[in-house]
Amino acid sequence: MELTLFDYYRSSASYRVRIALNLKGAKYDRVPVNLLESEQQGEAYRARNPQGFVPMIEAGGTRIAQSLAIIDWLDATLPAPAFYPADAEERAHVLALALTVACDIHPLNNLRVLKHLSAMGIDQAGRDEWYRHWVREGLAGLEAMAAPRAGRFLFGDTVTAADICLVPQLYNARRFEVVLDAFPTLLRADAAATTLEPFAAAHPDRVAPEAASG
Numbered sequence: 226m227e228l229t230l231f232d233y234y235r236s237s238a239s240y241r242v243r244i245a246l247n248l249k250g251a252k253y254d255r256v257p258v259n260l261l262e263s264e265q266q267g268e269a270y271r272a273r274n275p276q277g278f279v280p281m282i283e284a285g286g287t288r289i290a291q292s293l294a295i296i297d298w299l300d301a302t303l304p305a306p307a308f309y310p311a312d313a314e315e316r317a318h319v320l321a322l323a324l325t326v327a328c329d330i331h332p333l334n335n336l337r338v339l340k341h342l343s344a345m346g347i348d349q350a351g352r353d354e355w356y357r358h359w360v361r362e363g364l365a366g367l368e369a370m371a372a373p374r375a376g377r378f379l380f381g382d383t384v385t386a387a388d389i390c391l392v393p394q395l396y397n398a399r400r401f402e403v404v405l406d407a408f409p410t411l412l413r414a415d416a417a418a419t420t421l422e423p424f425a426a427a428h429p430d431r432v433a434p435e436a437a438s439g
């Protein structure tokens with residue numbers, strides 16, 4: 226099946242989907258949507274994804290938005306390696322970790338939110354403080370939730386959807402110079418995951434427009 230991913234190299238929700246596609250060994254084409262030029266708001270893109278967000282994937286005649294929906298669809302379509310444990314309670318735990326990033330941390334720091342803070346007169350220092358505050362608070366919760374059951378990765382010794390969400394969030398946190406020392410479990414899982422080629426190949430530096438043009 227032909228897969229076309231509409232994404233932006235630095236978008237952490239897009240980064241999640243690139244990791245997931247690579248883990249499944251899926252071949253896909255990328256169509257970059259430049260968020261800094263507001264292409265996600267343009268008529269052409271909104272005709273494909275009315276919400277005006279990346280990522281979005283086209284698979285045959287189907288379009289799927291929302292990174293966790295895409296990841297779930299990939300998991301149902303290409304079963305190995307599974308992104309969630311088979312046990313129902315363990316699955317719920319992994320999903321809770323993933324949702325902590327995707328629903329509680331990331332949306333507060335989305336581009337449109339930061340732009341709106343700016344429109345309300347909040348300066349760069351204020352926006353940075355907003356960003357760091359919510360990331361620190363969110364990661365503290367994630368650390369406490371994950372630590373008792375973490376192994377090499379965020380849950381046990383196998384990569385799950387939780388790691389797929391964690392790595393892009395920490396990438397983002399580092400860009401905004403959030404101090405991460407208080408989160409040893411998260412740092413351990415991040416270090417283990419980022420050595421794996423499916424994660425490394427999804428990194429923004431590897432897919433940046435400059436990387437593509439050599």
Ligand SMILES: N[C@@H](CCC(=O)N[C@@H](CS)C(=O)NCC(=O)O)C(=O)O
Nearest residue numbers: 236237238278279280291292336337
């Ligand atoms: N819940 C969505 C969030 C998608 C999202 O927020 N994408 C960001 C980039 S990481 C975006 O397109 N932002 C555009 C904007 O804020 O205008 C998902 O997981 O796919």
